[in-house]
Amino acid sequence: MNEIEFRQVGKRFVDRQTGEPRAAVTDVNLSIRSGEVVSIIGPSGCGKSTLLNMGAGLYLPSEGEVYVGGQRVTRPVRKVAFMLQKDLLMPWRTIRANVELGMEIDGAPARERKVIADELLAKCHLKGFEEHYPYQLSGGMRQRAALARTLAVDPQVLLLDEPFSALDAQTKMVLQQDLAKMLFEKRKTALFITHDLVEAIALSDRLLVMSERPGTIIEEIVIDLPLRENPLERRKLPQIGPLQGRLMELLKVGKETAELH
Numbered sequence: 001m002n003e004i005e006f007r008q009v010g011k012r013f014v015d016r017q018t019g020e021p022r023a024a025v026t027d028v029n030l031s032i033r034s035g036e037v038v039s040i041i042g043p044s045g046c047g048k049s050t051l052l053n054m055g056a057g058l059y060l061p062s063e064g065e066v067y068v069g070g071q072r073v074t075r076p077v078r079k080v081a082f083m084l085q086k087d088l089l090m091p092w093r094t095i096r097a098n099v100e101l102g103m104e105i106d107g108a109p110a111r112e113r114k115v116i117a118d119e120l121l122a123k124c125h126l127k128g129f130e131e132h133y134p135y136q137l138s139g140g141m142r143q144r145a146a147l148a149r150t151l152a153v154d155p156q157v158l159l160l161d162e163p164f165s166a167l168d169a170q171t172k173m174v175l176q177q178d179l180a181k182m183l184f185e186k187r188k189t190a191l192f193i194t195h196d197l198v199e200a201i202a203l204s205d206r207l208l209v210m211s212e213r214p215g216t217i218i219e220e221i222v223i224d225l226p227l228r229e230n231p232l233e234r235r236k237l238p239q240i241g242p243l244q245g246r247l248m249e250l251l252k253v254g255k256e257t258a259e260l261h
């Protein structure tokens with residue numbers, strides 16, 4: 001079954017300079033099967049976040065339709081969780097209370113919330129930090145807490161907008177490993193945005209490459225490699241280099257700088 005589907009989706013925003021509507025994305029068609037992890041890569045400003053916002057029901061498409069779990073998305077839906085570069089933890093709540101937030105809104109009993117939150121925090125290597133406040137944690141630990149909070153509501157679909165881009169390289173790789181493992185074990189569907197080409201290859205079943213604004217999908221690349229549940233090992237495969245090279249060609253990385261010289 002297709003868990004996420006975009007049918008001829010376009011989105012226009014009013015241009016701040018001209019006051020006229022201007023297309024941010026155009027004619028986007030994509031289908032993501034249940035349990036698949038798909039990454040979107042593309043130049044800055046091509047509309048990646050706009051696509052994710054439409055998937056989450058935060059923006060409505062100007063044209064076309066978005067479906068999640070077979071249902072048309074017209075407002076934020078419960079089965080979709082969003083994770084951003086900023087952890088958005090509430091500073092006045094403990095880490096456990098932050099993880100419990102979504103379950104609290106859903107009306108889950110306190111005992112059940114605590115069991116689920118503590119289990120997820122342990123999986124995210126935050127055992128012993130349940131009673132700490134966000135300011136007492138490092139950036140990487142806060143992002144782990146944000147991941148635990150995202151998973152606590154047991155969403156069908158995860159929309160991840162550059163969740164690790166603010167982290168240092170080593171912390172990022174460890175978090176990718178945790179995320180990949182959990183997505184694999186729980187058979188979650190995920191749509192992931194990143195500027196990091198190796199991260200995209202290491203984590204995904206498939207990549208969608210977007211053009212410059214107005215963004216549309218110009219290429220689909222199936223990552224026919226093992227070890228999706230273990231990106232630390234997948235990174236070491238010899239196919240990674242050539243795949244990265246192909247993506248750099250598609251994104252014309254370095255071409256503009258070369259022209260300047």
Ligand SMILES: Nc1ncnc2c1ncn2[C@@H]1O[C@H](COP(=O)(O)OP(=O)(O)OP(=O)(O)O)[C@@H](O)[C@H]1O
Nearest residue numbers: 013014024042043044045046047048049050051213
């Ligand atoms: N709410 C808005 N109002 C007006 N213009 C917007 C709005 N949101 C996005 N845009 C414009 O739409 C285009 C696509 O933005 P978007 O943030 O989706 O791109 P992106 O590919 O995620 O960028 P980046 O890689 O830099 O994060 C940009 O030119 C942006 O300025």
